[in-house]
Amino acid sequence: MQKTLFAAIVGRPNTGKSTLLNAILGQKVAIVSSKPQTTRTRITGILTKEETQFVFLDTPGIHRPQDKLGSYMVKEANGAIGDVDAVLLVVQSGDRVGEVEKSIMKKVDEDTPLILVINKTDISNAAQIAETIVRFSAEREFSAVVPISAKNNEGVEFIIEELDKYACESPWFFPDDIVTDQPERAIAAEIIREKMLRLLAEEIPHGVAVVIEAFEETSKIIKIRAEIFCERDSHKPIIIGKHGDMLKKIGTMAREDLEKILGIKVFLDLWVKVKENWREQNAAIANFGFKDEN
Ligand SMILES: Nc1nc2c(ncn2[C@@H]2O[C@H](COP(=O)(O)OP(=O)(O)OP(=O)(O)O)[C@@H](O)[C@H]2O)c(=O)[nH]1
């Protein structure tokens, strides 16, 4: 008998939602960075285990939006809450209950299982975990509270065990051997953005969008041409770097990751362009793939 369960992974930026998704799947499908607001759109991860297919929606961290892209991101996250059978609220061990968590707890209706996931236990202690449980439990009843370290893959299996209780009889939505519904082009664009988040200072990567212009696959190699759009003239030379060093570094790191993920040799051709203040323009946001489907 096939069973299915849809679960949304939500919380503030930077709590480790995407790291958790990757840990659940045992494979990288969502990019991760130490900077908040890494994830910009919903990312589907699929885990098929025995009879159950778990479909996870990783979402952008919920924050007070500063621009139109931010509004899109928050809408994506909030929208996911209403579309699923269960919700994982990811907080960090030691956290207090903030506005974001309060708004999420309010949005999840009483019939939907809500699991409190307390992440980053590897950098906290038992007292902090206990305090976090007390603080959050005072606000709302959870179907389960699961302390984990997504980074070290500890405790993650308890989330799956808990979610399995709520899976309903239903044919699977995806073949049992796929882990994400993201096209390879989208993964390539995200990996390039991840390297920029890692290598460049705060404001620059947050204003970057990556568009895959060409993706040509032969039996031996994938040739990818990507355009990196930054939002100011002054950012372009920084992304390119002295003698093109920075762009080369971004390209090398992205290529190495993509070769691992796609399992084939990759040739990456990167171009940097400027699209002034695109994060404030609905048309540009939509062109860069952030389309409002609700
Ligand atoms: N020590 C520790 N760090 C973690 C853990 N999980 C995630 N991190 C780190 O926390 C940072 C944020 O991780 P992400 O997975 O990108 O967080 P996110 O919640 O998806 O962030 P947004 O997409 O911006 O909302 C990264 O530097 C991760 O390496 C953990 O269990 N322990």
Ligand SMILES: [Mg+2]
């Ligand atoms: Mg994320």
